[in-house]
Amino acid sequence: MELILTRIAKRKTYTIGRLCIRKQVADEYLTGTADKYFCDTLEPTWRDYKNGAYKIKGKSAIPEGRYAVVISFSPKFKQWLPILLGNAAFKKxxxxxxxxxxxxxxxxxxxxxxxxxREVGKVLDSRKWLYKLKKRIVEAKDRGEAVWLTIR
Incomplete structure (x- = not known):
């Protein structure tokens, strides 16, 4: 399963994005992929790392890229949550x-x-959408699929 997060509003103190699930399309008229809107996202401030911006701890959105996603137990949140995995440089x-x-x-x-x-600088009904996303990820893993998140 491929998740696509497209950042659409890069503001001074937050970043809003649209999360889509990529679907394979195959019928007699069309073959390829289609991105289906799933929900919105909120992150800290986007920074232009490619042009010299630097990370500010706790206040920076992660770099654009493609990340593996798994669900693991979070001691901080005391629940099972999706986590992004990356290469050694990302992990550092x-x-x-x-x-x-x-x-x-x-x-x-x-x-x-x-x-x-639905409100400027916020995402609402977050627990509901987290539940739905975790369900989709677990279903994909049960089918033997890897789960990826591409951020652009």
Whole structure:
């Protein structure tokens, strides 16, 4: 399963994105992929790392890229949550990046919050969307599929 997070609003204190699930399409008229909207996301401030920006601990969105996603137990949140895995360089600066519930940028120290962006700078109904996302990830894993998140 491929999750696609497209950042659509890069503001001074937060970043809003759209999370889609990529589907394989195959019928007599069309073959390929289609991204189906799933929910909105909220992260800390986006930084232009490719052009010299630097990470500010707890206040920076992670770099664009493709990350493996698994679900593991979070001692901090005391529940099973999705976590992003990356290469050694990613782990050195960005370890412990999870997808979890929350409503504002104050609820995240670099992680991705899921929900509905119906208020400026917030995501709402976050627990509901986290539950739905975890269910989708578990179903994909049960089918033997790897789960990936591409952030752009």
């Amino acid at each position: 600066q960005w370890s412990g990046i999870r997808i979890h519930a929350g409503n504002t940028a104050k609820d995240t120290e670099g992680c991705i919050l899921v929900g509905e962006n």
